[in-house]
Amino acid sequence: MDARIDLIIERLKDVYDPEIPVNIYDLGLIYNVDVDDSSNKASIIMTLTAPGCPVADILVEDVRQAALAVENIVDADVELTFEPPWDKSMMSEEARLELGFF
Secondary structure, three states: OOHHHHHHHHHHOOOEOOOOOOEOOOOOOEEEEEEEOOOOEEEEEEOOOOOOOOOHHHHHHHHHHHHHOOOOOOEEEEEEOOOOOOOHHHOOHHHHHHHOOO
């Protein structure tokens, strides 16, 4: 895996939905992270816990800024999707433990 992708994922683990005490990566909201080698542009596909999330715009921008914080990433495109819809099974084991879903 591209080291820049690993670094972006680490940055994404610092992004939180203000209503949930678990980072968005461990919540399973990030579906894909990719970096184009020729343009150094990150492409991220993500979802939300619910389509009507009141902080959707803020989270998308936080994800974009997290990617841009990685050295040699010059641009970032964040695509919001609801296919497949998010559900609790997408969370990491740590996130489920944190939220008491076991």
